[in-house]
Amino acid sequence: MRVVGLFHATVPVFDLARAERFYRAALGLGRHATPSYFPDQVVFLDLGAAMLHLIRYDGGPPRPAPAVPAAAGDRAAFLAAQAQGHALPTHVALEVDDLAAARARVVAAGGAVVQEIEARPGGLRSLFFLDPDRNWVELVQR
Numbered sequence: 001m002r003v004v005g006l007f008h009a010t011v012p013v014f015d016l017a018r019a020e021r022f023y024r025a026a027l028g029l030g031r032h033a034t035p036s037y038f039p040d041q042v043v044f045l046d047l048g049a050a051m052l053h054l055i056r057y058d059g060g061p062p063r064p065a066p067a068v069p070a071a072a073g074d075r076a077a078f079l080a081a082q083a084q085g086h087a088l089p090t091h092v093a094l095e096v097d098d099l100a101a102a103r104a105r106v107v108a109a110g111g112a113v114v115q116e117i118e119a120r121p122g123g124l125r126s127l128f129f130l131d132p133d134r135n136w137v138e139l140v141q142r
Contacts, residue, residue: 005049005050006049006050007050007051008044008050008051008052008053009050009051009052009053009092010052010053010055011052011053011054011055011092011131011133011135011137012055012057012133012135013054013055013056013057013131013132013133013135014056014057014058014133015056015132015133016040016041016043016054016056018132019043019054019131019132019133020043020045020054022109022110022111022131022132023045023052023054023131025105025108025109026102026105026106026108026109026110026111026131027094027096027102027105027106028105029045029046029047029052030045030046031043031044031045031046032044032045032046032051033046034051040056041055041056042054042055042056047094052092052094090136091128091135091136091137091138092135092136092137092138093126093137093138093139093140094137094138094139094140095139095140095141095142096139096140096141097141098141099117099125099126099127099139099140099141100117102139102141103117103127103129103139106129106139110132111129111130111131111132111137112129112130113127113128113129114128114129114130114136115127115128120140123142124140124141124142125140125141126138126139126140126141127139
């Protein structure tokens with residue numbers, strides 16, 4: 001047995017319609033061809049070979065205030081921003097073909113960039129932003 005790929009990743013949201021509008025506007029994601037099993041609770045967005053599931057959560061604790069953005073390349077400030085925002089250091093990472101253009105779309109759609117574009121080992125570049133429900137999302141470009 002071997003894992004052959006990612007089927008889907010889940011992002012918790014409090015307002016399903018708002019979250020879908022954001023991900024459509026910020027990243028150009030459309031609905032997946034597979035219909036949602038629970039359309040009033042889950043939206044399936046198309047990531048090509050995988051899906052992003054936006055799942056509405058109705059209860060639980062309120063989300064914390066967004067973290068303070070960190071300067072590009074300042075790892076300590078980035079981790080401090082996570083701690084200040086009381087956000088778990090979990091995230092979904094999506095690969096894009098134009099990181100600068102993706103950043104502009106995210107900001108225009110209302111996303112909050114918390115770590116600017118920075119170079120990683122091996123030529124990878126990435127940035128982190130918060131969606132309207134304060135979920136951490138990383139965008140990467142090879």
